[in-house]
Amino acid sequence: MDHEPPRTSTNSSMSIFPFSGLCKRRSVAVSASAKELPNPNNHSSGSEAVNGSDDNRDSKVYPQPFDKPQITHHPKCSEEAMPKLFDAITALKYAYVQLQQAHLPYIPKKIKLADEVMVSVLQALSDLEETYRSQSSLSLEIQQHEDLLAQLQSKLRIKDLEMRRLRCEKEKLDAENAALEKVVKQKLLPKKHFYLNQEMSPALFLNVFELAAKSIHEFAKPLISLMKASGWDLDLAVRSLYNSVTFAERSHKKYAFEAYLSQVMLSPAPLEDERFSVDQFDGVMNSQDPFDYLIADPDSQFGRFCRSRFALAVPSKMEDSFFGNLDQRSFVLSGRHPRTPFYQAFVAMARWAWALQVMANSFVPKAEMFYAKNGQEFTKEYMEDVVGGLVSNREMKPVVGFTVTPGFRIASTIVPCRVYSYKTKSSTNNLRLDFVV
Structure with missing residues (x-):
């Protein structure tokens, strides 16, 4: 009787180990x-x-x-x-x-x-x-x-930790910068000095005068840097302003640009209907940022002052060389105020120049502004040397090269003008001051 082969499954779809050696030859035992x-x-x-x-x-x-x-x-x-x-x-x-x-x-x-x-x-x-x-x-x-993925995930975790560390450092630096910025703004804007209920005294005026001179000095720095970057010949520019002045040091030529800004920002502008009343003084001076006041009221007294003086302080030729266009100028002359770093720096300077003139017009009689003439002998009563250290002797006399910041006379009180002086063998002894009405 034959044996039927068992029914088995021969369906094969996948393998999980080698099969060598599974089917070895087997011997069959039979009779002789x-x-x-x-x-x-x-x-x-x-x-x-x-x-x-x-x-x-x-x-x-x-x-x-x-x-x-x-x-x-x-x-x-x-x-x-x-x-x-x-x-x-x-x-x-x-x-x-x-x-x-x-x-x-x-x-x-x-x-x-x-x-x-x-x-x-x-x-x-x-x-x-x-x-x-x-x-x-x-x-x-x-x-x-999978091994490569594990390596990349490990690197990603390391990078993530590094990013978190840097983010924490950035947040810490941002907090420190915010604190420093607050301190700087508080120093630049001592609010308690500018409430209207405080009397407009010569002492307060002197404080504002010093801050105005400092703001002009600070704005002259980026102005000179832009002139250098734009290819201006600074020596030629200084000679066009004060050709007869002998500078003791090359770095002293920066005072020529400060003098230029002072004349533009503090002298009465020609053909200009400006009013320097105290109506808006408190609002402008107590703003944390003067630019915020301009945005809130672009056509205020302060806004009109900024527009007119920007056009004088930065001529179109200069602006075009700085930025390659006159966009800021067009924006300002159209009655608006561009939120650019350069214009914001200008507004920071303009606030103190405007405040100084508002205070000068608030006195009765008004404060008189004066300039020392070139070549005049240096007089301590009316002048202050911006460099300092002038010592007069019989042979060399300090004389005025040019006025950096004008002085003011409030009744019997004199706020000295700031001048750049140099020494020469001959000088004019007569005091000559140009008063500006």
Whole structure:
């Protein structure tokens, strides 16, 4: 009686470990008489060979037991792959037994059929192996990418920590800068000095005069820097202002530009209808930023003052050389105030110049402004040297080169003008002051 091959699953879709060595050749134990091939002329023997008894087959066929393969689970092994692998191995065992049984007795049809089954099962295992190899290669590539991803994530965490540290430092610096800016603004704008209920005294005027001179000095710095960057010949510009003055040091030429700004900002502008009343004084001087007041009221007294004096202080040729256009000028002359760093710096200077003239007009009688003439002998009562350290002697007398900031006379009180002086052997002894009405 022939044994039917067991029904097994040969579906193979993936592999999880190599299958080399699973199908080793097995020896088949037979009796001595069975080793002789049947004689085709001997019908009886042929009949016995074909119709061999079940007992004879049972006693002569000894399939060797299969060794259980060692299975190593791959880290990427899935639950669906293992049953397919075990089914394929089981089918291989039964196909091998069926192939052995087909040889005793020798039945060609059964041998062919068993051989086809054996080949089919081996092909299924081969497909599983190929799938495993492909998946192993893909798993290795995935693992490499995962390792790279882990490295990048680690670097990202380090960068994130660095960004947090820098952000904390930035916040700390911003807080410190805000505190410093507050201190600077408080120093530049001592609010308690400018309430209208405080009397406009010569002492208060002197305080404003010093702040105005300082603001002109501060604005001259970016103006000179822009002139240098724009290719201006500073020596030629100074000679066009004060050709006869001898400067003790090259750095002293900056006072010529300060003098130019003082004349523009403090002298009465020609053909200009300006009013310097105290109506808006409190609002302008108590604003944390004078530019905020301009935005709130662009056509105020202070706003008109800024527009007219900007056009005089920064001529169109100069502005065009600085910025390559006249956009700021057009914006200002149209009645508006551009929020640019340069114009904001100008407004900071203009506030003190405007405040000084408002206070000068508030006195009864009005404060008189005066300038010292070039070549006049230096007089301490009416003048203050911007450089300092002048010592007169019989041979060399200090004389006025030019007035940097004009002086004021309030009744019997004199606020000295600030002048640049140099020494010469001859000088004019008569005091000559140009008063501006």
